[in-house]
Amino acid sequence: MSAPERVLVALDGSDQSRAGLEYAAETYTDATIVCFHAIDPFDRDPEEATAEPLTEEWLEQERERVEALFDRALERVDLPADRVERETNVGQPAESIVAYTEEEPIDHVVVGSVGRGGANRLRLGSVAEVVVRRSPIPVTVVR
Numbered sequence: 001m002s003a004p005e006r007v008l009v010a011l012d013g014s015d016q017s018r019a020g021l022e023y024a025a026e027t028y029t030d031a032t033i034v035c036f037h038a039i040d041p042f043d044r045d046p047e048e049a050t051a052e053p054l055t056e057e058w059l060e061q062e063r064e065r066v067e068a069l070f071d072r073a074l075e076r077v078d079l080p081a082d083r084v085e086r087e088t089n090v091g092q093p094a095e096s097i098v099a100y101t102e103e104e105p106i107d108h109v110v111v112g113s114v115g116r117g118g119a120n121r122l123r124l125g126s127v128a129e130v131v132v133r134r135s136p137i138p139v140t141v142v143r
Contacts, residue, residue, distance in 0.1 A: 004107035008034045009089075010097055010127070011080065013069050016112025018076060020142040024110045025077040034085045035073065037066045038096035063088060094130035101137055109139045 009024045011017045024033050039062045041053040052058055061063045066088050074084065089096040101109060111128045 002029055004031050006034055006085075006104075006106050007031045007108045007110060008036050008097065008101060008106045010109070010131070011035050011037050011061060011069060012093070012112070012127075013071050013072075014112055014114065016142060018112075020110040020140075021053045021073050022077055023140070023142045025079050028108070031107070032083050032085060033079060034104075035070050036087045036089075036097060037069060037086060038093040039063075039066065039090045040092055042089065042092075044101050051062050059090070078085055086111045094127045094134070097127070098134045098136075101135055102129065106137060108137060109135055111139065112142055113141050113143045120140050 007024050007028045009017075009021045011021060021033070021035070024031075039059070041058075069087070070086050075115055087100065089100060091099075097109065097111070100106065109131060113128055114126065128139075128141050132141065
């Protein structure tokens, strides 16, 4: 089995997802690291929201928030810019991760064992568990 060329790292701002990025950067030293975040319109705090969900204004605000999340996570690792890609999708996180790996040339997935939580975690179970069960490629869960 050859070393992965493209590794997707699911980032949600949690300590575990940042640990996953650190793990991927240290373990897959020649791979491109694809920082991935799914914007879930159903997992939002209405008190923090400044725009109605699913509007262009809301999506732009969410994309800006995700870029800042990526910037903060990448500050903690030593990765050359040419080894990093940033991808954002709108949808339920686990389903978005699995769909992305089915559509794009990804060789491995790294997810944190516990993410930010929220209402979806109670209803659907952990994102890591769903990704492990449904992913067509190897998944590493980092604590």
